[in-house]
Amino acid sequence: MVEPFLDALHPARCRLCGGYAGNDLACSEHPLPPEPAPPRCGRCAAGLAPVLPDGAKCVSCRRRSPPFHRAVVLADYRDESVRAWVLALRHGGRVDLAEPLGALLGERLDLEQDGQVDELLVPVPLHRWRRIERGYDQAERLARAAARAAHRSVAPVLSRLRSTAPQGSAGTASRAANVRGAFAARRGARERVLERDVWLVDDVVTSCATVSECARVLRRLGARRVGVLAVARAGADDGRVLRSPV
Numbered sequence: 327m328v329e330p331f332l333d334a335l336h337p338a339r340c341r342l343c344g345g346y347a348g349n350d351l352a353c354s355e356h357p358l359p360p361e362p363a364p365p366r367c368g369r370c371a372a373g374l375a376p377v378l379p380d381g382a383k384c385v386s387c388r389r390r391s392p393p394f395h396r397a398v399v400l401a402d403y404r405d406e407s408v409r410a411w412v413l414a415l416r417h418g419g420r421v422d423l424a425e426p427l428g429a430l431l432g433e434r435l436d437l438e439q440d441g442q443v444d445e446l447l448v449p450v451p452l453h454r455w456r457r458i459e460r461g462y463d464q465a466e467r468l469a470r471a472a473a474r475a476a477h478r479s480v481a482p483v484l485s486r487l488r489s490t491a492p493q494g495s496a497g498t499a500s501r502a503a504n505v506r507g508a509f510a511a512r513r514g515a516r517e518r519v520l521e522r523d524v525w526l527v528d529d530v531v532t533s534c535a536t537v538s539e540c541a542r543v544l545r546r547l548g549a550r551r552v553g554v555l556a557v558a559r560a561g562a563d564d565g566r567v568l569r570s571p572v
């Protein structure tokens with residue numbers, strides 16, 4: 327009896343579960359935090375130990391400066407409700423979630439850039455087999471939705487040459503080795519990215535090995551600056567991976 331009445335007042339439904347969401351995108355069970363809790367690394371957005379100031383560099387970034395200038399993420403993957411969204415999009419066949427999540431990425435990008443609109447969004451590519459298996463490429467869907475929301479353009483200029491193993495258990499060095507040479511530029515990529523500011527888009531950034539490798543390829547193609555834009559960040563301050571989405 328109550329729900330139709332509430333619907334008339336606030337018709338919004340949680341995009342994840344369909345439950346009552348008030349004026350919001352999500353119900354109280356599946357909140358999407360407005361931003362990940364500080365302190366976070368100013369370069370790669372990894373969560374830092376609470377004693378460190380927000381924006382300080384994490385151990386990995388101090389050890390080796392990443393090939394992207396910064397990572398912007400919506401949430402921390404340790405957050406249970408954020409994981410529910412990401413896993414539904416990634417493994418639950420919920421391609422429809424790319425639209426609201428991508429729109430949030432687009433809004434976030436607008437805040438970052440303050441009106442600069444000539445940037446290119448490049449999705450981190452999925453291997454062809456994974457794409458066939460899943461039926462869609464979640465990073466590409468996110469990039470397209472973000473581009474629509476933020477009036478940017480999308481260029482899927484990278485391809486994944488081989489399927490890389492899940493990165494949850496490997497150490498930093500072997501994760502980097504795992505993805506080395508795994509990405510290549512598609513035909514016409516150089517013309518698209520030359521002298522452009524590029525944002526690499528993915529659902530979850532786990533170890534930074536994948537986005538770093540993609541950023542290197544884009545820099546070699548002549549991109550002016552490469553940033554990383556993702557729904558969630560899964561790494562800890564010492565480079566350890568707390569939880570990998572596979």
Ligand SMILES: [Zn+2]
Nearest residue numbers: 340343353356
């Ligand atoms: Zn819900």
Ligand SMILES: [Zn+2]
Nearest residue numbers: 367370384387
């Ligand atoms: Zn860092």
